[in-house]
Amino acid sequence: PQQCVDFLVDRVGHERANAEGEVRRSFAGGYSPLYQVAYLVGGLQIMSLKNEMVDKGKMSYKQFHEAFMKENQIPIEMVRATFINQPLTRDFTTQWKFYDFNK
Structure with a gap:
């Protein structure tokens, strides 16, 4: 998950808190x-x-x-x-x- 957060921050331009939220939602299983x-x-x-x-x-x-x-x-x-x-x-x-x- 940390690599995903770093990618969103470094390559996509997300703010760290938003990137962490996106990754958490993806890994937590709340979405299909x-x-x-x-x-x-x-x-x-x-x-x-x-x-x-x-x-x-x-x-x-x-x-x-x-x-x-x-x-x-x-x-x-x-x-x-x-x-x-x-x-x-x-x-x-x-x-x-x-x-x-x-x-």
Whole structure:
């Protein structure tokens, strides 16, 4: 666990107390093993959506933030669909490739 705390402090930029809390939650067994992975994937999706919308000039960062927060707790791909005016049908299936593993 100490190596994990040190990694979060030294490489990620967490404050030590926050890093200790994150590691404690991960090792204490209070969360499912996939909790941290799901958190990471959500972060990657949000970053990709921000790159698509803000960095390519389709909306300002403030517009992005306000629109994203307005959507509340729906899957990120559904947020993206509302941003790009993609029609959502009853038989909608996920197809968004939000991360390039070849980078």
